[in-house]
Structures are given as structure tokens and as C-alpha cells.
Amino acid sequence: MSIGKKIESFVKSLVLAPRIYARYGSLRPTKVKLIRCDHWVHIDPTDRRATKKFVQDPLRGRVSPPSAFWNAFNKHLQPAVAVDVGVNFGECLFAVRYAERTRIFGFEANPRIAPFLEKSRQEHPDGSRMTLTHGLVSDEAAEDIPFFVNPTWSGGASAVAALNDAPGTLSFKLSARTLDSVIPRDLVQNQSLLFKMDIEGYESRAFGGFWQTIDAAAFAVGFIEFDSSYITAAGESPEAYFHRLEKRFDIYRLDPSAKQVLLEVGNYSTLPISRAADGRVHTDLILVTPETPASSWLAPGWSIR
Numbered sequence: 001m002s003i004g005k006k007i008e009s010f011v012k013s014l015v016l017a018p019r020i021y022a023r024y025g026s027l028r029p030t031k032v033k034l035i036r037c038d039h040w041v042h043i044d045p046t047d048r049r050a051t052k053k054f055v056q057d058p059l060r061g062r063v064s065p066p067s068a069f070w071n072a073f074n075k076h077l078q079p080a081v082a083v084d085v086g087v088n089f090g091e092c093l094f095a096v097r098y099a100e101r102t103r104i105f106g107f108e109a110n111p112r113i114a115p116f117l118e119k120s121r122q123e124h125p126d127g128s129r130m131t132l133t134h135g136l137v138s139d140e141a142a143e144d145i146p147f148f149v150n151p152t153w154s155g156g157a158s159a160v161a162a163l164n165d166a167p168g169t170l171s172f173k174l175s176a177r178t179l180d181s182v183i184p185r186d187l188v189q190n191q192s193l194l195f196k197m198d199i200e201g202y203e204s205r206a207f208g209g210f211w212q213t214i215d216a217a218a219f220a221v222g223f224i225e226f227d228s229s230y231i232t233a234a235g236e237s238p239e240a241y242f243h244r245l246e247k248r249f250d251i252y253r254l255d256p257s258a259k260q261v262l263l264e265v266g267n268y269s270t271l272p273i274s275r276a277a278d279g280r281v282h283t284d285l286i287l288v289t290p291e292t293p294a295s296s297w298l299a300p301g302w303s304i305r
Contacts, residue, residue, distance in 0.1 A: 012056065019059050031119075034058055034095045036071075041094045042119040044112070049155040050089050065254055065284050066196055067091050069223045072260070072299035073194055077221065078102060080191030081183060083213075085137055085206060086198040088154060089113060093130075094120050103187050104130040107137050107179070109199070110149055110157045111172055136176035137199070139208025144173045158200035162233040178209025185216050193217035201230030204241040214248070219289035221297050222249075226271070228281040238281060242268045249287040252304065260302040262286055 021027055028045035032054045043050040053064065063071070070092040074082060078099035087093050087108040098104055104126065108117060114134045121127040136145055136159055148164035148171055149157045158164060159174075193214065197203050203224055214220050228238035245251060246267070253271070255261035265271065265285070274282035288297055294304060 016056055016059055020055060023059070024055075029055060032058070034091065035061070035063060037095050039094070039125060040120070040123050041090055042116040042123075043089045044116060044154075047089075047152065047154050049153050053091050054089060064091065066198060066223050067095060068260070069286070070194075070196055071096055072302060073221055073297075074098065074102075076299040077192050077194055077297065079194040081105065081188045081193050081213075081217075083107075083179065083183065083193070083195040085179070085196065085203075086200075087113075087117060087132075089116055090120050092196055094124055098126045098129065102126075102129065105179075105183055106130060106132045107182075108132070108134060109136045109147055109159070109174055110154055111174070112149060112151070112170075113154060131182070133177065133182050136174050136202070137179055137206045137209065138176040138202070139205050140176070140178065141181070142176040145176050147172045147174045156200065158202065158230075160201045160230065160233045163200055163230060179206065180209050180212040183213050185213065188213055188217045190216075190218045193220040193222075195220065195222040196224070197222065198225045201227065201232075201234040201236075204231055204234065204236040204244075207244070211248070214289075217289070219292040219297060220249075220287070221289075222287040224285050224287060226281065226283055226285050229278060239268050242271075245285075245287065248290075250290050250292075252286040252288070253283050254286070255305060258305075260299075262302065262304045264304065 017027055030045055031040040031042045034041060035058050043054050074096050079102055081103050083105045084093040085107045087106040093106045117132055121130050121132055145159055147159050148161060148169050150166050150169055156164060197206060231238045231241055251265040252262035253265055255263050271281045272283050274280045
């Protein structure tokens with residue numbers, strides 16, 4: 001983080017400090033309540049991402065794009081199965097209530113987060129229907145996969161070594177499983193499936209072990225991060241990965257100029273280029289099983305342009 005960004009972050013923290021203390025009785029709360037959330041979510045107060053996403057952003061009324069998607073589409077679909085891959089501290093997974101029929105699966109590799117997730121699951125009203133898996137997801141089972149964690153910013157944790165070269169980065173050896181091996185097929189057979197996947201470039205590997213579950217569903221609706229530099233660092237061609245996705249899904253992206261508006265993506269060349277100097281493709285994508293009528297999956301208040 002640059003000096004300017006550090007100063008900006010410090011000033012914002014000072015401005016919000018009285019409101020944080022009034023709400024939690026502490027400037028470094030260990031458990032928080034998200035927007036429209038009556039139950040507690042446990043966090044590590046030393047993690048800057050947790051402080052921003054779980055303490056500061058709710059006080060500002062800010063909801064991240066994946067959270068907005070998860071809130072709206074979970075409520076609309078009331079899916080048979082909901083899958084959150086890359087839970088972090090649970091800004092999506094724990095922020096909503098689920099239909100009685102929904103089985104919920106969360107996957108998080110960062111071992112430093114696992115104790116907080118277990119506490120949040122135990123206190124969530126639907127926690128008895130949640131299954132948390134701690135470890136990597138990939139296209140096949142494996143052992144002793146290196147995993148890298150920035151101890152002060154959990155958002156960058158990844159199995160991609162090139163994305164984690166900051167001083168103080170921690171390294172772990174983790175096992176990997178496929179999503180297909182964890183999610184019982186009978187739960188999703190001919191049913192609706194909701195998923196979110198944000199695992200810093202490892203998404204292409206994860207889908208390789210997820211297709212059986214997706215194919216078993218009557219239809220699937222998902223939210224993923226697509227960053228060509230992360231995908232390349234993970235050893236995959238962004239174009240080849242996108243081509244596999246477009247064979248399986250109708251693909252949309254969020255309209256940056258309007259909330260809750262989706263834009264159809266025709267092909268890889270139409271994806272937006274980041275403003276960063278490296279010119280990478282960086283966007284969030286909504287994936288939907290082809291030939292699924294919009295009336296079946298599109299959440300109220302959302303539209304396609």
C-alpha cells in the first residue's frame with residue numbers, strides 16, 4: 001500500500017471511530033453485524049480487509065458487488081444448494097438467511113480464518129445446514145499444495161505464489177479437494193444451484209472439479225471474479241479459460257455505470273480492460289446455465305441491457 005493510501009485509510013478510520021465505538025463498544029471489534037443482519041459474524045480485528053469490509057463499509061452503507069448478488073439471488077432463487085468458494089470471513093455466506101430447503105457449502109483455504117468461520121457458523125440461524133470445508137479446491141485431490149497468506153490483508157491469500165510476494169507473507173501446505181467430491185449429487189440433481197467463486201486466479205482449476213455438480217443441476221447461477229493477470233499467474237490462458245466458460249454458460253458482466261444492471265458478454269474481446277498500467281482484463285462475471293429463461297433466474301430489481 002502506498003503512503004498516500006495509508007494516510008487516506010488512517011483519516012477514514014479516524015472519521016468512523018466514534019461510530020464504531022458507539023456500535024460495538026470497541027474500536028477493534030471481534031464480532032460484527034452486517035447490513036440487515038441480526039446475527040454476529042466473527043472476524044480477526046488485526047486483518048485490514050476484515051476491518052474494511054465488516055466494520056467500516058456497513059457503517060457507510062456500502063455493499064460489495066458479490067454481496068449484492070448473493071443477497072438478491074439467494075432471496076429470489078431460494079436454491080436447493082448454495083456454494084461459496086472463497087468465503088473469507090463470510091461477507092456473503094453469513095450475511096443472509098436461507099430457505100429451509102437450502103443446503104449451504106462454504107470453502108475457505110486460509111487456515112488463519114477457519115476458527116472465526118466455525119464461530120460464525122455456530123451462531124448463524126441456519127448454521128446446522130452449513131458445511132464448511134477448510135482447504136484448497138482444485139480439479140483433482142492433492143496434498144501439500146503451497147498456499148500463501150498476507151497476515152494483515154486476507155483478501156490476497158492464494159495458491160498462486162506470484163501474487164504473494166509482500167514482506168511477511170506466510171506459507172502453508174494444504175490439501176486440495178474437488179467441489180464435486182464434497183457436494184452430494186442428490187442434493188442438486190434437477191434443482192437450482194447458486195454459487196460464488198473468488199479465489200485469486202485459481203477459479204479455472206476449481207471449475208475442473210465442479211462440472212459434475214453444475215451439470216446435475218436444473219440450472220445454475222454464479223458470480224465469479226475474472227482477472228486475466230491472476231489467471232495467467234496460475235498457469236492458465238485467460239482466453240482458453242473464458243472459452244470453456246462460454247461453452248457452459250450464458251455470460252454477463254456488471255454494468256459499471258448502473259447498479260443491478262447486467263451486460264451480455266459476446267466474447268473475450270468484449271471484456272473490459274483494467275485502468276491499471278498492465279492492461280489486464282479485470283471484471284466480475286455472472287454465469288447462467290444456457291437457455292434458462294430470465295424469468296426463472298433474474299432477481300427482482302435487476303435487469304439485462
